Amino acid sequence: MRLVLRGITKRFGSVVANDSISLTVEPGEIHCLLGENGAGKSTLMNVLYGLYKADEGEIELDGVVQHFSGPGDAMAAGIGMVHQHFMLIPVFTVAENVMLGNESTGFAGSLDVQAARARVTEISDRFGFHVKPDAVVEDLPVGVQQRVEIIKALSRDAELLVFDEPTAVLTPQETDELMDIMRQLREAGKAIVFITHKLREVREVADRITVVRHGRIVGEADPKASNAELASMMVGRPVELVVHKEEPTLGADALVVKDLRVVDAAGVTQVDGISFTIRAGEVLAVAGVQGNGQTELTEALLGLQDDVSGSIVLDGVELVGRSTRRILDSGVGFIPEDRQVDGLVPNFTIAENLMLNRSFKSPFVRNGSLRIGALREFAQKKLQEYDVRARDIDSLAGNLSGGNQQKVVVARELSRDLRLLVAAQPTRGVDVGSIEFIHKQIVATRDSGIPVLVVSTELDEVVALADRIMVLYRGQVVGIVPADTPRETLGLMMTGERPDDVKDVVA
Amino acid sequence: MSDADKPRPDEKPVDAGDTVTEERPQDAETTDDSRSRSLLREIASGNALAGVLAVVLAVLVGSVMIAATDETVRETAGYVTARPSDFFNAVWEAVSGAYNAMFRGAIFNNLVDDPARQWRPLTETLKYAGPLILGGLGVGIAFRAAMFNIGGRGQMIIGGGAAAWVGFRFEGLPTIIHLPLAIVVGMVFGALWGGIAGLLKARTGAHEVIVTIMLNYVGYYLVFWALTKDWLLATPGSVNPKSPPMQESAILPRVLGDQFNLHLGFVLALVAVGVVWWVINRSTLGYRIRAVGENPHAARASGINVGWIYTVVMLIAGALLGLAGVNQVLGTVTSGVSTDIDAGIGFDAITVALLGRSRPLGILAAGLLFGAFKAGGFTMQAQENISVDLVLVVQSLIVLFLAAPPLVRAIFRLPAQEAK
Amino acid sequence: MSTATDQPTPESGGLAPDTVVVPTKRSGSRKLPIILGVLAVGLAIVLLTAGRSGDTTFRLATDTDFAGLPDIVVPSAATAWLMIVVCLALTAEAVRRMLAHVAQPMWIPVGFAAAWMVGFLSWAAADGRILVVSLLGGAIALAVPLVFGALGGVLGERAGVVNIAIDGQLLLGAFAAAITASLTGSPWAGLVAAGLAGALVALVLGLFAITYFVDQVIVGVVLNVLVVGLTNFMFRQVLTPNAASLNSPDRFPRVPIPVLGEIPLVGPIFFRQTAVVYVLYVIVALVAWALYRTRWGLRVRAVGEHPKAADTVGIKVNRTRYRTILLAGAIAGLGGAYFSLVSVAGFNREMTGGAGYIALAAVIFGKWDPIRATLAALLFGFASNLQGVLSVLGSPVPSQFMLMLPYVITIFAVAGLVGRSRPPAADGVPYKQQ
Numbered sequence A: 001m002r003l004v005l006r007g008i009t010k011r012f013g014s015v016v017a018n019d020s021i022s023l024t025v026e027p028g029e030i031h032c033l034l035g036e037n038g039a040g041k042s043t044l045m046n047v048l049y050g051l052y053k054a055d056e057g058e059i060e061l062d063g064v065v066q067h068f069s070g071p072g073d074a075m076a077a078g079i080g081m082v083h084q085h086f087m088l089i090p091v092f093t094v095a096e097n098v099m100l101g102n103e104s105t106g107f108a109g110s111l112d113v114q115a116a117r118a119r120v121t122e123i124s125d126r127f128g129f130h131v132k133p134d135a136v137v138e139d140l141p142v143g144v145q146q147r148v149e150i151i152k153a154l155s156r157d158a159e160l161l162v163f164d165e166p167t168a169v170l171t172p173q174e175t176d177e178l179m180d181i182m183r184q185l186r187e188a189g190k191a192i193v194f195i196t197h198k199l200r201e202v203r204e205v206a207d208r209i210t211v212v213r214h215g216r217i218v219g220e221a222d223p224k225a226s227n228a229e230l231a232s233m234m235v236g237r238p239v240e241l242v243v244h245k246e247e248p249t250l251g252a253d254a255l256v257v258k259d260l261r262v263v264d265a266a267g268v269t270q271v272d273g274i275s276f277t278i279r280a281g282e283v284l285a286v287a288g289v290q291g292n293g294q295t296e297l298t299e300a301l302l303g304l305q306d307d308v309s310g311s312i313v314l315d316g317v318e319l320v321g322r323s324t325r326r327i328l329d330s331g332v333g334f335i336p337e338d339r340q341v342d343g344l345v346p347n348f349t350i351a352e353n354l355m356l357n358r359s360f361k362s363p364f365v366r367n368g369s370l371r372i373g374a375l376r377e378f379a380q381k382k383l384q385e386y387d388v389r390a391r392d393i394d395s396l397a398g399n400l401s402g403g404n405q406q407k408v409v410v411a412r413e414l415s416r417d418l419r420l421l422v423a424a425q426p427t428r429g430v431d432v433g434s435i436e437f438i439h440k441q442i443v444a445t446r447d448s449g450i451p452v453l454v455v456s457t458e459l460d461e462v463v464a465l466a467d468r469i470m471v472l473y474r475g476q477v478v479g480i481v482p483a484d485t486p487r488e489t490l491g492l493m494m495t496g497e498r499p500d501d502v503k504d505v506v507a
Numbered sequence B: 001m002s003d004a005d006k007p008r009p010d011e012k013p014v015d016a017g018d019t020v021t022e023e024r025p026q027d028a029e030t031t032d033d034s035r036s037r038s039l040l041r042e043i044a045s046g047n048a049l050a051g052v053l054a055v056v057l058a059v060l061v062g063s064v065m066i067a068a069t070d071e072t073v074r075e076t077a078g079y080v081t082a083r084p085s086d087f088f089n090a091v092w093e094a095v096s097g098a099y100n101a102m103f104r105g106a107i108f109n110n111l112v113d114d115p116a117r118q119w120r121p122l123t124e125t126l127k128y129a130g131p132l133i134l135g136g137l138g139v140g141i142a143f144r145a146a147m148f149n150i151g152g153r154g155q156m157i158i159g160g161g162a163a164a165w166v167g168f169r170f171e172g173l174p175t176i177i178h179l180p181l182a183i184v185v186g187m188v189f190g191a192l193w194g195g196i197a198g199l200l201k202a203r204t205g206a207h208e209v210i211v212t213i214m215l216n217y218v219g220y221y222l223v224f225w226a227l228t229k230d231w232l233l234a235t236p237g238s239v240n241p242k243s244p245p246m247q248e249s250a251i252l253p254r255v256l257g258d259q260f261n262l263h264l265g266f267v268l269a270l271v272a273v274g275v276v277w278w279v280i281n282r283s284t285l286g287y288r289i290r291a292v293g294e295n296p297h298a299a300r301a302s303g304i305n306v307g308w309i310y311t312v313v314m315l316i317a318g319a320l321l322g323l324a325g326v327n328q329v330l331g332t333v334t335s336g337v338s339t340d341i342d343a344g345i346g347f348d349a350i351t352v353a354l355l356g357r358s359r360p361l362g363i364l365a366a367g368l369l370f371g372a373f374k375a376g377g378f379t380m381q382a383q384e385n386i387s388v389d390l391v392l393v394v395q396s397l398i399v400l401f402l403a404a405p406p407l408v409r410a411i412f413r414l415p416a417q418e419a420k
Numbered sequence C: 001m002s003t004a005t006d007q008p009t010p011e012s013g014g015l016a017p018d019t020v021v022v023p024t025k026r027s028g029s030r031k032l033p034i035i036l037g038v039l040a041v042g043l044a045i046v047l048l049t050a051g052r053s054g055d056t057t058f059r060l061a062t063d064t065d066f067a068g069l070p071d072i073v074v075p076s077a078a079t080a081w082l083m084i085v086v087c088l089a090l091t092a093e094a095v096r097r098m099l100a101h102v103a104q105p106m107w108i109p110v111g112f113a114a115a116w117m118v119g120f121l122s123w124a125a126a127d128g129r130i131l132v133v134s135l136l137g138g139a140i141a142l143a144v145p146l147v148f149g150a151l152g153g154v155l156g157e158r159a160g161v162v163n164i165a166i167d168g169q170l171l172l173g174a175f176a177a178a179i180t181a182s183l184t185g186s187p188w189a190g191l192v193a194a195g196l197a198g199a200l201v202a203l204v205l206g207l208f209a210i211t212y213f214v215d216q217v218i219v220g221v222v223l224n225v226l227v228v229g230l231t232n233f234m235f236r237q238v239l240t241p242n243a244a245s246l247n248s249p250d251r252f253p254r255v256p257i258p259v260l261g262e263i264p265l266v267g268p269i270f271f272r273q274t275a276v277v278y279v280l281y282v283i284v285a286l287v288a289w290a291l292y293r294t295r296w297g298l299r300v301r302a303v304g305e306h307p308k309a310a311d312t313v314g315i316k317v318n319r320t321r322y323r324t325i326l327l328a329g330a331i332a333g334l335g336g337a338y339f340s341l342v343s344v345a346g347f348n349r350e351m352t353g354g355a356g357y358i359a360l361a362a363v364i365f366g367k368w369d370p371i372r373a374t375l376a377a378l379l380f381g382f383a384s385n386l387q388g389v390l391s392v393l394g395s396p397v398p399s400q401f402m403l404m405l406p407y408v409i410t411i412f413a414v415a416g417l418v419g420r421s422r423p424p425a426a427d428g429v430p431y432k433q434q
Helices: A041-048 A071-076 A094-099 A113-127 A142-155 A172-187 A199-205 A227-235 A294-301 A324-329 A339-343 A350-354 A372-385 A402-414 A432-447 A459-465 A487-494 B039-044 B047-068 B071-077 B084-106 B115-144 B152-169 B175-204 B208-226 B264-282 B284-294 B296-301 B306-332 B345-355 B360-384 B389-403 B405-412 C028-049 C076-099 C107-124 C132-158 C166-184 C187-211 C216-239 C266-270 C275-293 C295-305 C307-312 C317-343 C355-365 C370-393 C399-414
Strands: A003-012 A015-025 A030-035 A056-061 A064-066 A079-082 A160-164 A191-196 A208-213 A216-221 A253-263 A269-279 A283-287 A307-314 A332-335 A420-424 A452-455 A468-473 A476-482 C055-059 C072-075 C129-131
Touching: A003 A041, A015 A030, A015 A041, A015 A056, A015 A191, A015 A216, A030 A041, A030 A172, A030 A199, A030 A227, A041 A160, A041 A191, A071 A079, A079 A142, A094 A113, A094 A142, A113 A142, A113 A172, A142 A172, A160 A172, A172 A191, A172 A199, A191 A199, A199 A227, A208 A227, A216 A227, A253 A294, A269 A294, A269 A476, A283 A432, A283 A459, A283 A487, A294 A307, A294 A420, A294 A452, A324 A332, A332 A402, A339 A402, A339 B296, A350 A372, A350 A402, A372 A402, A402 A432, A420 A432, A432 A452, A432 A459, A452 A459, A459 A487, A468 A487, A476 A487, B047 B071, B047 B084, B047 B389, B047 B405, B071 B084, B084 B115, B084 B360, B115 B152, B115 B264, B115 B284, B115 B306, B115 B345, B115 B360, B152 B175, B152 B208, B152 B306, B152 B345, B175 B208, B175 B306, B175 C399, B208 C355, B208 C399, B264 B284, B264 B306, B264 B360, B284 B296, B284 B306, B296 B306, B306 B345, B345 B360, B345 B389, B345 C216, B360 B389, B389 B405, B389 C216, C028 C076, C028 C107, C055 C076, C055 C107, C055 C132, C072 C076, C076 C107, C129 C132, C132 C166, C132 C266, C132 C275, C132 C295, C132 C317, C132 C355, C132 C370, C166 C187, C166 C216, C166 C317, C166 C355, C187 C216, C187 C275, C187 C317, C275 C295, C275 C317, C275 C370, C295 C307, C295 C317, C307 C317, C317 C355, C355 C370, C355 C399, C370 C399
Parallel strands: A030 A191, A030 A208, A079 A160, A160 A191, A283 A452, A283 A468, A332 A420, A420 A452, C055 C129
Antiparallel strands: A003 A015, A003 A056, A056 A064, A208 A216, A253 A269, A253 A307, A468 A476, C055 C072
């Protein structure tokens, strides 16, 4: 099926998310949409899928102009979508998920579950997916859940498949498998739109690349182009893919973690006997695919996990068993992986957010009452110091862009007296300008002699910031390796394999 | 819950880079009153107007109900085409009669000459407003921690029951000891009853809406049972489920002399407004309560003990509702406690808190308005034979209309909010 | 702008347990043996401290039985102790299964409950008679509005709309039933009117909760108050002055079903009831079947679990929710007719007595499942009927504590002490389309 988008424009209030985008996707090709977070790729696909209504422009399939009033219409026209956040119902079985909205029924609307099972098995066998129709979705690994999404699309005879950032949650191995599936679908004559911001993946599978920036198409790129070329097209100026930093001035061992074990609320061991040390003035970066214990590791450091054993010693003080409040008081700074959830109160002003973890004792508190004047003065100063672009300190944090929100979090944490900084996904969903700013701040923190733990699922970020790299897989340390370890080796380690020639480095 | 399910307070479809986006829908704005928001802006954006219109709309519906159930109106409606003026006169008579009676009962009685008797209705309004304000504060402060306290009834009954026990059982104590003791005991028991819901939420995640609803009934039956036991609340030798009357030394004194029923309870309510205002807006505890209410995840990651805040808030809420119960038992109905001592205030308090937008000063205003409705409603029932339950209808309609400004705007064909 | 709706309400919006709270560790299998043990020992202590002698008569037949069963006369103390032994044996089995990490089958708690109840009754009714048929049949009758209400609650919440307004739906149903039946002379017309009235309340709930995104719990609570005010007002202004024409409906008569009604024990309990009860049987079966076995049910559940996912496969989320809660409201409304057309003839102020809140409790205790919620409602009906029976027998348990039981059980249930309940994931969360 041939897709033509003509002059699609979509606005949210005064923000133009898609500005007159035109695009053609041929059957039997993998067409890659490359762009930064927030460039408008997902918005465009949601327009195509009938979730948003375009303000201008038209969608044409095989020469026929379409008018979608909802996803149902788009699906009926042969468009299938594999969403970034899976659109599966966790408590339903695979078969129920696949048939939903497309049910075959018998007497009085009763479900024909048998037919759905057969359909799942048939598609699963055809593409070698190994998906069981009666499995409950929430019990399946993410990679398999994604295949269920694909089956869902294929069971409706989709001819055009859209993959929206499909690799964010996959291991490198699962990513490879997904690439194979995409190629297989291409051979079967499907048209494929692949949305991503990861350069490597683009170069691996794309037949054509369209680069999107600030809601506009900035041009086509050659799949053989270099990373640097693609990146500068994506961002609109030459990008430094490396962070400039001096050799570390290492001090004494500051954070010593031994045999750390974390069991989550569901009884699953998420961190399984991790030991490592960070010295003063050093950045240890944790690499790994999302969901391999990084979240639980950082939360255990902050006292946010309940079932923790082993020991975490910061400057001679044991942190395990301490409350979050006492850990914060002992000088741990925390940039949480999801600022909207753990980092900010969106309905508080910038000023109020700046005292979030300082409501017990700080310059802003006296005898149980707030010192509003002192807080405002402080906020005014930080607003400038950290280049937070907001109307004033009374703006609500929730109204700021992702980058500015993150700057508020960074400002709050770095303006405390720190002995350790834990930065989880410090630049997720943040624009390139803010990324550079935040990276500089993290390096400056390290240079001031504070140990830093950075956790990131972006290998580029890990490599850019790390003095040493710790690779996690299924809650265990695969190895702690030098920052200049080849990417291929790191990628392999992220799948749990450990090449023989890799040597651990000790702090 | 897995990470993926965590609620994202504000998922924007686009991230517009470095620009400051103030695109959020208006209704997502905060209720924080520490922020200066100019009255002008509020009126300009049509909100104050929407509030006024909500009241107007509710009163209009009330008028229709009065007219539709009036005998004369229905008789004249039979020949409305022949003599429409009769019909409209009858409607006017019925509606204006009702609202006049309400005014005479709630604010100023122009049918009598004595100034004291003329202004007596206003003091009645204040008397009814006292427990409504206290209850509204109890529901409102829980709202600030994102907790919905539907347990006002139970907290009032338990608090009132405990205060009554102290109030009639201890004889011979001087007022200066007896009254404060009874008040404190009532507040403590109310606090404990509310605290159960907070503690259960903190420890087990039990939803406070369900727990407080259930505790209303448990509390009711508990006091009912206590009213059958001589060593608790029963009046010896009586089969009536009612306690003996309060001792003189435990009764809230009248503040304007004996010709007015207004008692110290209203003053306590005013003090509570001030204290709660300070706690919410100026204290660190209030800051933490608001943080937990707006985003418990971030609060927890910032070292705030979320479970403790849930418990403390429900203790405070329970104490305020306990005080509302005390207000009834030791002030308004001193002849003894029974299971209907809450007089519907536990649920009225929810509407008061909603109308007052959980802000202490708003609750004060809403409590006064609904107190006036109540005082006026009784007069309306007595003089015009229109059921006081009309007040309940108008009250809940105001809250419903206020909750959905787009609806009110649609009814009055006001421009949509988007155009700023 | 701030309105009554933008209070910080529970951030998940609905009744889903809060994530911030530390979830209790997985010890579900340990709870059952502990609870059983405590109950068994508790009964034994009651027997030891307040032992009673004499015989207890269990009367299984009714006077009109075709083939009557004989009365069963047992010695009170011995029977009670025997039942305690049975209870302890079942507890031991539960402990064995816990230690062996084997799942606990349903027959353990069910058997325990039966044995415990027989033991308790033979103690409580020493030297007296237990009319088994009226105890159980009466329980069903008392449970009728609770089951209707609970089904309405289950349906709404499975579609993602929290229905706190069950009480309002019952009350307006009762009101509409009384007037309509009086005017038409037909209780069946009253029943239909009750359903329509319940749907009307649901429509208002939907308007605010679905269309205007007002917090569903708030709307529900306020609607209950509104309906109380409305019906009280109309009762005083209109029904009381015109009682003869507007508030004197015919009651539904008791209609024994031929053959089925003649089965010993079962017949008199289940099949000598009013038509409303038979309607209920049909509705329970239909709802349970439709929710799990039909396209409609699959879509309703999808919308309640993950509305966005449902939207992406072309299901109109809010339309589905509207339809479901209208149906749910209608079913709850039917329950209202029980009060004014079965229990007594005619409407009275606040005559539901908070039954809607017990129905809500049954929804939660029944884990949002139609059959379980029905059973929970029956249990609550049994508790309140037992209270009546015991107060006649003059048993030493204060009736207020029996009446408290449903509420206390529900508190335990939501606190996770009697098995964790998991509400639909999107329960109470409005769905906003872009």
